[in-house]
Amino acid sequence: xxxxxxxxxxxxxxxxxxxxxxxxxxxxxxxxxxxxxxxxxxxxxxxxxxxxxxxxxxxxxxxxxxxxxxxxxxxxxxxxxxxxxxxxxxxxxxxxxxxxxxxxxxxxxxxxxxxxxxxxxxxxxxxxxxxxxxxxxxxxxxxxxxxxxxxxxxxxxxxxxxxxxxxxxxxxxxxxxxxxxxxxxxxxxxxxxxxxxxxxxxxxxxxxx
Numbered sequence: 001x002x003x004x005x006x007x008x009x010x011x012x013x014x015x016x017x018x019x020x021x022x023x024x025x026x027x028x029x030x031x032x033x034x035x036x037x038x039x040x041x042x043x044x045x046x047x048x049x050x051x052x053x054x055x056x057x058x059x060x061x062x063x064x065x066x067x068x069x070x071x072x073x074x075x076x077x078x079x080x081x082x083x084x085x086x087x088x089x090x091x092x093x094x095x096x097x098x099x100x101x102x103x104x105x106x107x108x109x110x111x112x113x114x115x116x117x118x119x120x121x122x123x124x125x126x127x128x129x130x131x132x133x134x135x136x137x138x139x140x141x142x143x144x145x146x147x148x149x150x151x152x153x154x155x156x157x158x159x160x161x162x163x164x165x166x167x168x169x170x171x172x173x174x175x176x177x178x179x180x181x182x183x184x185x186x187x188x189x190x191x192x193x194x195x196x197x198x199x200x201x202x203x204x205x206x207x208x209x
Contacts, residue, residue, distance in 0.1 A: 013183070020150075021202040022140055022160070022185045025055060026192040029092040031066065031078050031120075032085045037129070041066055041122025048082045055184050056141060058083070067121040072101025090118060090133045093190040097135070107134040108174060138191060139174040140205065141181040152177065152207065160185065160203040166196040170203070 001009070013023060039046065042064065049063040065077040068090060075096070089112060097104045102116040116133040119126060140160075142152060152158070154177035160170045170191070185203060192198065 016202055017146065017183050019204075021204050022142075022183055023055075024185050024187060024192070024197050024199060024201045024203055026197060026199045027091060027136065027186055027188050029068075029075060029078060029090070029096050029189075030061075030081050031068070031091070032081055032087075032089045034086060034088045035084045037088045037120065037127050038080075038084055040125045040127045041120060043124040046124075048080060048084065050082065054081070055182050057180055057182060068100070069119040069121060070097075070100030070102045070116075073099050075100060087112060088120075088127075088129050088132050090129075091136045091188070092133060093188040094135050095190050097133070102133055104133045104135040106137050108137045108139070109134075136186065136188060137174055138170060138172075138185070138187050139176055140183075140185045142175055142177045142183055143181050144177050144179040146183060147175070147177045154178075156207075158208055159206040161206055162195045162197065162201075162203050164196055166194075168195060169206070170195070173205075 051061045051063045053060050060082050062080040062082050064080045066080065068075045068078050089109065092104055094104065102118065105115055107115065112131050112134065115131045117128065117130040118133055119128050147153065152175055154175065156175045158173050158175055160173055162168055162170060187197060
């Protein structure tokens with residue numbers, strides 16, 4: 001994207017946000033790794049290589065990928081998102097879970113208790129994680145300044161309206177508010193396909209009474 005295109009996109013985002021709309025980011029299956037698991041998979045001293053920045057500040061897609069094996073199948077080339085985290089977490093859709101034989105619970109990021117474990121396979125080694133596979137709860141990242149101006153609070157549950165021929169309303173959307181966030185809603189591939197959403201679509205936030 002050129003500098004001019006980036007400027008125009010930022011202007012459109014600001015206008016849409018002030019009208020109550022938020023841009024959608026559709027998440028395919030991906031993984032966040034702990035440092036210990038990363039070194040086990042790639043070797044001591046290895047580092048993640050940035051492929052591209054994501055919309056959330058400081059977050060990026062890495063060039064490195066791994067394989068993920070469940071009881072009934074395997075995904076190759078699962079993208080690692082950086083930076084490294086304190087705990088390994090695989091995010092996949094419910095349909096993805098069917099394909100590899102696990103039932104990922106719908107969870108907020110970081111809540112991994114009693115979630116399925118999987119085998120992770122890297123270029124140097126492998127790791128059997130005892131838990132960590134979840135279907136991420138749909139959520140909106142919201143800057144604190146915007147939330148304060150519009151009467152939203154962290155961890156509030158809202159709904160969003162999806163326009164279009166296959167539009168509708170998505171309920172139980174978690175707001176995550178921080179001064180470090182950029183405005184963006186995250187849904188997985190199953191949710192996006194059900195409402196004909198793509199990355200870059202806009203949906204309108206409805207504050208629940």
